[in-house]
Amino acid sequence: DAGVTQSPTHLIKTRGQQVTLRCSPISGHKSVSWYQQVLGQGPQFIFQYYEKEERGRGNFPDRFSARQFPNYSSELNVNALLLGDSALYLCASSWGTSPTFGSGTRLTVV
Amino acid sequence: GQQLNQSPQSMFIQEGEDVSMNCTSSSIFNTWLWYKQDPGEGPVLLIALYKAGELTSNGRLTAQFGITRKDSFLNISASIPSDVGIYFCAGSVGNAGNMLTFGGGTRLMVKP
Numbered sequence: 001d002a003g004v005t006q007s008p009t010h011l012i013k014t015r016g017q018q019v020t021l022r023c024s025p026i027s028g029h030k031s032v033s034w035y036q037q038v039l040g041q042g043p044q045f046i047f048q049y050y051e052k053e054e055r056g057r058g059n060f061p062d063r064f065s066a067r068q069f070p071n072y073s074s075e076l077n078v079n080a081l082l083l084g085d086s087a088l089y090l091c092a093s094s095w096g097t098s099p100t101f102g103s104g105t106r107l108t109v110v
Numbered sequence: 111g112q113q114l115n116q117s118p119q120s121m122f123i124q125e126g127e128d129v130s131m132n133c134t135s136s137s138i139f140n141t142w143l144w145y146k147q148d149p150g151e152g153p154v155l156l157i158a159l160y161k162a163g164e165l166t167s168n169g170r171l172t173a174q175f176g177i178t179r180k181d182s183f184l185n186i187s188a189s190i191p192s193d194v195g196i197y198f199c200a201g202s203v204g205n206a207g208n209m210l211t212f213g214g215g216t217r218l219m220v221k222p
């Protein structure tokens with residue numbers, strides 16, 4: 001069975017640009033969440049979506065947005081990129097209380 | 111906001127040694143999870159704890175959910191080279207299982 005898949009795996013963007021990251025959950029998982037992991041730190045919660053509705057939002061600016069589609073896949077959008085947005089962005093899916101993580105998208109903002 | 115303090119931040123291990131790390135919080139959690147992350151990968155779940163006082167094992171790994179619900183520990187017995195990596199604790203409040211608060215991680219390295 002396929003795990004949580006994220007695309008792209010790596011991305012380089014310029015300050016001020018916009019980026020869209022994609023996530024496909026494990027088949028049957030209806031909840032998707034997004035985390036930002038800065039180098040040397042633990043992941044920080046950004047969003048949770050369940051059945052296409054936002055169920056939780058972390059302490060991130062409005063430049064960050066997300067959505068979930070009818071097939072439960074999800075996108076994370078970040079506008080007006082800053083150098084500090086450089087990080088590993090992780091997607092996790094679950095059907096219960098033990099989320100399974102993807103390998104992440106490494107975003108570098110230059 | 112909630113924070114998890116994880117210690118130690120890093121440690122060297124020699125094959126065969128037992129390893130212990132812990133996590134403390136200023137707030138109560140209803141779920142404690144322990145993950146391991148290898149370079150270039152996402153965190154992989156090792157052990158999940160759902161009840162205060164619960165002690166759970168997964169092979170050479172043992173973890174406990176503290177009675178106060180504000181702490182948890184992870185022990186690794188008879189460490190092997192593939193145990194090297196970064197271990198994270200994570201806590202969840204209520205039924206929001208996906209809204210995890212992570213600790214800063216414990217980096218296990220091999221003694222030269």
